[in-house]
Amino acid sequence: MPGNNHKSRTSNKVMTLFVCFLAALAGLLFGLDIGVIAGALPFIAKDFNVTAHQQEWIVSSMMFGAAVGAVGSGWMSSRLGRKKSLMAGAILFVIGSLWSAGATSPEMLIAARVVLGLAVGVASYTAPLYLSEIAPEKIRGSMISLYQLMITIGILAAYLSDTAFSDAGAWRWMLGIITIPAVLLLIGVFFLPNSPRWLAAKGDFRSAERVLSRLRDTSEQAKRELDEIRESLKIKQSGWQLFQSNSNFRRAVFLGVLLQVMQQFTGMNVIMYYAPKIFEIAGFANTTQQMWGTVIVGLVNVLATFIAIGLVDRWGRKPTLLLGFLVMALGMGILGTMLHIGIHSQEAQYFAVAMLLMFIIGFAMSAGPLIWVLCSEIQPLKGRDFGITVSTATNWIANMIVGATFLTMLNTLGNAPTFWVYAGLNVFFILLTLALIPETKNVSLEHIERNLMSGKKLRDIGQK
Numbered sequence: 001m002p003g004n005n006h007k008s009r010t011s012n013k014v015m016t017l018f019v020c021f022l023a024a025l026a027g028l029l030f031g032l033d034i035g036v037i038a039g040a041l042p043f044i045a046k047d048f049n050v051t052a053h054q055q056e057w058i059v060s061s062m063m064f065g066a067a068v069g070a071v072g073s074g075w076m077s078s079r080l081g082r083k084k085s086l087m088a089g090a091i092l093f094v095i096g097s098l099w100s101a102g103a104t105s106p107e108m109l110i111a112a113r114v115v116l117g118l119a120v121g122v123a124s125y126t127a128p129l130y131l132s133e134i135a136p137e138k139i140r141g142s143m144i145s146l147y148q149l150m151i152t153i154g155i156l157a158a159y160l161s162d163t164a165f166s167d168a169g170a171w172r173w174m175l176g177i178i179t180i181p182a183v184l185l186l187i188g189v190f191f192l193p194n195s196p197r198w199l200a201a202k203g204d205f206r207s208a209e210r211v212l213s214r215l216r217d218t219s220e221q222a223k224r225e226l227d228e229i230r231e232s233l234k235i236k237q238s239g240w241q242l243f244q245s246n247s248n249f250r251r252a253v254f255l256g257v258l259l260q261v262m263q264q265f266t267g268m269n270v271i272m273y274y275a276p277k278i279f280e281i282a283g284f285a286n287t288t289q290q291m292w293g294t295v296i297v298g299l300v301n302v303l304a305t306f307i308a309i310g311l312v313d314r315w316g317r318k319p320t321l322l323l324g325f326l327v328m329a330l331g332m333g334i335l336g337t338m339l340h341i342g343i344h345s346q347e348a349q350y351f352a353v354a355m356l357l358m359f360i361i362g363f364a365m366s367a368g369p370l371i372w373v374l375c376s377e378i379q380p381l382k383g384r385d386f387g388i389t390v391s392t393a394t395n396w397i398a399n400m401i402v403g404a405t406f407l408t409m410l411n412t413l414g415n416a417p418t419f420w421v422y423a424g425l426n427v428f429f430i431l432l433t434l435a436l437i438p439e440t441k442n443v444s445l446e447h448i449e450r451n452l453m454s455g456k457k458l459r460d461i462g463q464k
């Protein structure tokens, strides 16, 4: 019955897209929670009369929670499964959003943001993992970049909603409105199937096959994939033991840590969290101008992510990263120099904004998506869960350090030198990329693993 066949193939495709969309919704929440604080912070600071140091804690408490959440979800997603982990994440998103909106003191807000952080940590570990296990092979790579796209859309949506509520200074609404997508995620997760890979790892091959046959075009395809999963399960996963016993695996874990440190110390989140403050430093005194400037930052971040999606498989990871770090170094460096000289005319103000946007483009076209892509490519199968847990937790710890030190740096070093420090770091990352980062374009994961485990230099593990 070809008609029926066609119908079921189409419905399986729709089902796969629906499943991927729901999982990517977790990326949207990740972005919303990163983005929302920039616009809300000035009003919170006024209401609670908090110091710069307390503001830094309000920003970075979420990152602390996220680091803990990422570590915890490594364990949770292998014990309870990806679906239940996402469900736990969604519940935490709902609780954290409501609690932070109703906070009556800075301490309570910090505690609520730790809960939100736990949710973001679970989402940032589980959602890409689930996507990579559920998506058909052909679209697996683009799924990771699309996940980053959802993060940037979340950040932009948060900036827009912040702007909408800013006239009234309604920071509780800014934080509280995120409850709506969080509830949607929670409802949606009920409809997600369990990951076939996780089911198989638990020995439930029958359910794994049932899920796969709902998500793949033909039952032959589903059977073939299940055979491959069965094959890969013969290699026993043993993250921590492997880490202790195998120095080549330790190198991959080190590389994952380094990649995430590089992503965060570009200084991107300084702008994500403190954009209105930076516009103020650049001479835009009016809050509405600062808010709209921030929205433009969010929009450019979304649009430039498409550059990465287009370049990553054509140019490759390494040249794209090198160009990105160069653009970021120039953006931060020139901005710092302008702050040093003083921004006295309107032209100078707009030029400063252009430099800020240039920095954003540099990040979104390179380190934003590519670091997540590389981190998922370099770990050997046996140590994948462990390696990705460590690199994801590093992302959040480094994120926290950047968020917790920016205002202090401005106050102690001064505005211009703070931006120069980040410019210098980006120059340093160009050198690190040349020395250590592999090119993994068009190479199979098994091949990368073989190169790594045979002791090839890190920068050569992608060689054919």
Ligand code: BGC
Residues within 6 Å of the ligand: 034, 148, 151, 152, 155, 263, 268, 269, 272, 301, 367, 368, 369, 395, 399
């Ligand atoms: C980073 C976040 C950052 C976001 C900005 C992500 O890849 O991990 O820290 O805020 O990109 O778009």
